Amino acid sequence: xxxxxxxxxxxxxxxxxxxxxxxxxxxxxxxxxxxxxxxxxxxxxxxxxxxxxxxxxxxxxxxxxxxxxxxxxxxxxxxxxxxxxxxxxxxxxxxxxxxxxxxxxxxxxxxxxxxxxxxxxxxxxxxxxxxxxxxxxxxxxxxxxxxxxxxxxxxxxxxxxxxxxxxxxxxxxxxxxxxxxxxxxxxxxxxxxxxxxxxxxxxxxxxxxxxxxxxxxxxxxxxxxxxxxxxxxxxxxxxxxxxxxxxxxxxxxxxxxxxxxxxx
Numbered sequence: 001x002x003x004x005x006x007x008x009x010x011x012x013x014x015x016x017x018x019x020x021x022x023x024x025x026x027x028x029x030x031x032x033x034x035x036x037x038x039x040x041x042x043x044x045x046x047x048x049x050x051x052x053x054x055x056x057x058x059x060x061x062x063x064x065x066x067x068x069x070x071x072x073x074x075x076x077x078x079x080x081x082x083x084x085x086x087x088x089x090x091x092x093x094x095x096x097x098x099x100x101x102x103x104x105x106x107x108x109x110x111x112x113x114x115x116x117x118x119x120x121x122x123x124x125x126x127x128x129x130x131x132x133x134x135x136x137x138x139x140x141x142x143x144x145x146x147x148x149x150x151x152x153x154x155x156x157x158x159x160x161x162x163x164x165x166x167x168x169x170x171x172x173x174x175x176x177x178x179x180x181x182x183x184x185x186x187x188x189x190x191x192x193x194x195x196x197x198x199x200x201x202x203x204x205x206x207x208x209x210x211x212x213x214x215x216x217x218x219x220x221x222x223x224x225x226x227x228x229x230x231x232x233x234x235x236x237x238x239x240x241x242x243x244x245x246x247x248x249x250x251x252x253x254x255x256x257x258x259x260x261x262x263x264x
Contacts, residue, residue, distance in 0.1 A: 004040055005030055011044045018051055020150040025172040026051070054193045055147055078132070085129040092126045094189050097219070097256045106134045109252050109259050110184070113213055116140060118182040119166075120211055122173050123147075123190040128155045131162045144168040145178065174201055177208040185211035189219050189257070191238065203241040206262070214262040221256055231258045 008030040013019050018026070029050050033043040086102075089095035098105055110116060114135035121127055121144040128144045136142070142159050143166040146152055155168040171178075174194055187206065194201040206214055218234040235251075235258060242249070248263040 004034060007040060008034065008044050008047065011040075012047055012051070015048065018048065020148045020170075021051060021055070022147040022149065022170045022172050024175070025147050028172060028175055050197070053196065082132050085132065089126050089129050094219075095126045095130065098130075098254075100256075101254050102130060102133050105254060105257075105259075106130070109215055109250075109261055110135050112250070112261070113184065116184050118184070119143070120178055120180070120182045120185040120209065121145065122178075122185060122187050122205075122209075123193065124155070124168070124186070124188075126151070126155070127186065127188060128159055128168065131159070131164065136164070138163065140164050141182070142166040143178065143180070143182075145171045145173050147172060174205060177205055179210065181210045183211065184213045184215060185209045187214055187216045189217055191216060191218060192234065195237075200241075202238075203245075206264075207245075212264055214264065215259060216262060217257050217259040219256065220253075220258050234258060 005027065009023060009026055012021075012026050012030065013023070026047065030043060030047045033046045033050075034040070037043040037046060086099060089099060115137045116135060117137045118141040119134075119136070121142065124144040124146050128142065131142065142162075142164045144152070144155055144159065145168070147170060149170040152168040152170045159167055174197065187209075191202040194205060206216070216238070218231070218238070220231040220234075231253070238260065239249075242262075245264075250261040252259040252261070
């Protein structure tokens with residue numbers, strides 16, 4: 001690694017907010033910023049800004065993973081464990097928005113393909129904690145990916161505690177998509193982030209995924225609560241990007257989320 005890029009990496013990792021982020025992602029973003037900015041200081045600032053936009057903004061505070069893990073391990077029954085999962089999912093903006101309709105979300109969108117035997121969950125946040133609400137087969141294979149090493153370590157153990165095979169891994173999936181096959185890939189609210197980083201990155205990822213079905217979703221309002229025209233805009237751009245593909249789409253709309261079940 002070039003000395004300047006190494007200095008940028010260390011500067012970003014010194015921030016408590018980003019010390020657990022995938023170093024591969026920081027290197028990729030940092031190299032791009034160094035090529036555009038006048039100096040290292042500007043490149044570090046813009047790298048942190050990008051990390052905030054694509055991930056940091058969704059966490060209001062650092063998740064209390066260690067204490068939650070202990071609580072989940074000692075939960076007396078599945079009902080108590082599910083209550084703890086709901087509480088923890090409320091700490092991440094993306095999953096918190098889905099909680100009011102969580103019971104219906106997977107039942108409705110996956111009704112045609114249930115029960116599902118294998119899942120790839122991309123840019124998952126805390127979504128694997130919703131496994132109890134998903135129509136999966138017993139001992140299904142579930143692999144989750146996100147850029148935070150600490151939350152992936154937490155979810156890796158939790159997926160197994162749900163009785164499933166698989167696990168969780170910190171990975172920059174935009175640059176390094178998973179190669180394994182699966183029945184279903186979850187790409188929930190990730191498309192806008194991909195397109196923000198680079199136009200065309202969304203469809204490139206979907207093409208690369210070796211899953212027969214894709215559940216792709218879009219937020220219909222911003223983190224600040226604004227939502228005028230968001231659903232219409234995302235849907236038009238998504239359908240336009242898929243014009244060259246012979247894929248079948250089913251559309252679902254929830255109070256804060258627009259979804260498409262895509263059959264490749």
